[in-house]
Amino acid sequence: MNSTLLENGLDFILLATKFLKESEENIDEEEKSRNIKYSLINLLSGVELVMKARLYAENWAYIFADIDKARKSLLSCGEFNTVDCSRCIDRLENLCEVKISDADKKAFDNLRKKRNCVEHYIPMDSCADLSSTINQALTATVHFLDSTFSVFSSPDIIDLSDDEFRTLSEKEKNLYSDITVAISSLNEHYNIAKSIATKRACEQGSCLEEDLVLCPNCNERTLVINDEDNSCHCYLCNYKSNGEDAAKDYLYSVYNINEYETVKYGGDYPLYNCPECGENSFIQVDNNYMCFSCRQNYCKNEIGFCEECGRPYIILEGKDIKMCPDCYDYIMEKIEKA
Ligand SMILES: [Zn+2]
Ligand SMILES: [Zn+2]
Numbered sequence: 512m513n514s515t516l517l518e519n520g521l522d523f524i525l526l527a528t529k530f531l532k533e534s535e536e537n538i539d540e541e542e543k544s545r546n547i548k549y550s551l552i553n554l555l556s557g558v559e560l561v562m563k564a565r566l567y568a569e570n571w572a573y574i575f576a577d578i579d580k581a582r583k584s585l586l587s588c589g590e591f592n593t594v595d596c597s598r599c600i601d602r603l604e605n606l607c608e609v610k611i612s613d614a615d616k617k618a619f620d621n622l623r624k625k626r627n628c629v630e631h632y633i634p635m636d637s638c639a640d641l642s643s644t645i646n647q648a649l650t651a652t653v654h655f656l657d658s659t660f661s662v663f664s665s666p667d668i669i670d671l672s673d674d675e676f677r678t679l680s681e682k683e684k685n686l687y688s689d690i691t692v693a694i695s696s697l698n699e700h701y702n703i704a705k706s707i708a709t710k711r712a713c714e715q716g717s718c719l720e721e722d723l724v725l726c727p728n729c730n731e732r733t734l735v736i737n738d739e740d741n742s743c744h745c746y747l748c749n750y751k752s753n754g755e756d757a758a759k760d761y762l763y764s765v766y767n768i769n770e771y772e773t774v775k776y777g778g779d780y781p782l783y784n785c786p787e788c789g790e791n792s793f794i795q796v797d798n799n800y801m802c803f804s805c806r807q808n809y810c811k812n813e814i815g816f817c818e819e820c821g822r823p824y825i826i827l828e829g830k831d832i833k834m835c836p837d838c839y840d841y842i843m844e845k846i847e848k849a
């Protein structure tokens with residue numbers, strides 16, 4: 512029950528952003544107004560479902576219209592009335608300590624009024640008016656999704672006595688990030704998508720904002736290196752790549768350095784083996800050197816380049832022997848044998 516609620520809710524919201532995007536691109540007025548209508552209906556259904564999922568996460572009984580008539584046995588067959596939208600918001604605030612700003616409440620309310628027009632065949636406003644209603648409600652929805660994400664995913668509210676409780680499924684996590692990507696492509700929502708992506712990158716990638724790196728695909732500082740699955744992952748555009756390829760993409764997009772061209776004209780391609788993990792994904796990032804595989808980060812003056820083999824090494828406590836450990840060992844061995 513819980514999983515269907517949240518998953519379906521997120522799915523509808525994703526669909527709503529796609530229809531809104533289509534309406535932005537469509538020049539045919541009739542098509543445009545259809546896209547807007549579908550966007551509106553899906554957005555409202557979606558956000559209502561996510562709100563119910565949030566109530567459910569607090570207490571399954573809260574989604575019953577009449578809490579006195581709540582029975583766990585009814586949940587599985589679905590034969591009961593669920594709480595309506597305005598009371599849903601009241602319960603979120605009063606019972607779950609969710610804060611929804613007055614502006615956001617008004618945006619949801621306007622969305623509901625417009626949906627009623629659609630459903631009762633009342634002539635609708637012009638498309639521009641409708642899309643501004645949807646845009647405001649979408650902003651409110653993003654605020655709400657942002658506040659729910661940590662509640663759904665954070666293990667600190669897990670009640671071990673409740674065997675139904677679980678954290679976000681892979682599918683739901685993907686839906687959250689697909690929604691961020693989708694809204695970032697909408698005219699009015701790029702900035703909010705960017706700030707949500709930054710926040711989520713820090714949370715999920717367990718890093719600080721200053722550890723985030725410029726994404727070679729979308730050029731925003733929303734790339735997590737060595738994310739959960741050891742890949743580099745951008746939380747804004749969903750770019751994913753292994754450390755070596757991401758480092759190459761970075762060199763190309765930030766410094767305009769192309770491996771093929773560089774090597775062809777006899778230059779040195781500035782991609783190195785990491786002195787920490789050995790992967791071929793160590794490059795200069797701003798004034799530092801950074802490994803795109805293990806996330807190890809060094810100031811420029813902490814790294815030297817071996818005079819024997821050219822590979823980078825860590826300068827130990829300011830004592831620079833101008834050599835990497837391998838070359839140093841090799842030379843010492845030769846001296847000992849001699
Ligand atoms: Zn990106
Ligand atoms: Zn490394």
Ligand SMILES: [Zn+2]
Nearest residue numbers: 817820835838
């Ligand atoms: Zn060396």
